[in-house]
Amino acid sequence: MTNNETKLTKKQIAILEAATDLFAEKGYAGTSTSEIANKANVAEGTIFKHFKSKKGLLLSIVSPMMVKLIAPMVKNDMNKVLDQDFERFQDFIRAMIENRKVFIKKNLPLLRILIQEIPFHPELKEQFIEHIGKDIFARLRQIVEHYQAKGQLIQTHPDTIIRIVASSIFSYIIARYVIVPEGDWNDEEEVERIIQVLENGIVARE
Secondary structure: OOOOHOOOOHHHHHHHHHHHHHHHHHHHOOOHHHHHHHHHHHHHHHHHHHHHHHHHHHHHHHHHHHHHHHHHHHHHHHHHHHHOOOOHHHHHHHHHHHHHHHHHHOOOHHHHHHHHHHOHHHHHHHHHHHHHHHHHHHHHHHHHHHHOOOOOEEEOOOHHHHHHHHHHHHHHHHHHHHHOOOOOOOHHHHHHHHHHHHHHHEOOOO
16 A cells, blocks of 8 residues: 555554545545544554654555556456457447446445545546556547447547546446445446437447
8 A cells, every 4th residue: 555565564554444444434524533543543643653644644545556556457457348349339338337347346445535535636636647547548549439430439539438438437336336335226227328328429320
């Protein structure tokens, strides 16, 4: 969870683990350093000794996570889908949704923090764009152009299509696993409805 994990003390590990759990459960703003200290079974002053502030603690969790865990995992995981040549754009979307669902279920606490806090911390947003966004966006642009060339997508700017598709996928996934996971979800039907909406909006008619 840091740039040099082997040098973390037991107290630092306990603090980072406690903060991760609490930030994921209650959000950054809703978590106090005293709660983190209690959960980690350390003195509150120990947090400030090692991490300077609550913001420093957040960055100590998310920044290395972005560089060492999330970015490589996102890229490697998405490449499993991006490297395949699906006959239809709709099949590509189904595979992307399933891929993201599996990834998020495996990494829910850390991703919950990321989703919750990126809008409020510009430095996290910049890191996300730098370590994840640029490379993935370039690959997706190539894929959209591929399906445009096959006549399956309308001839508009690829970035517009990427944003529409990404917002549809992630709004479903965030609602499903972060906002209302206890809802009465029928995942298969939900995915097909998303694809239907995308087809009516961006897939070219023969």
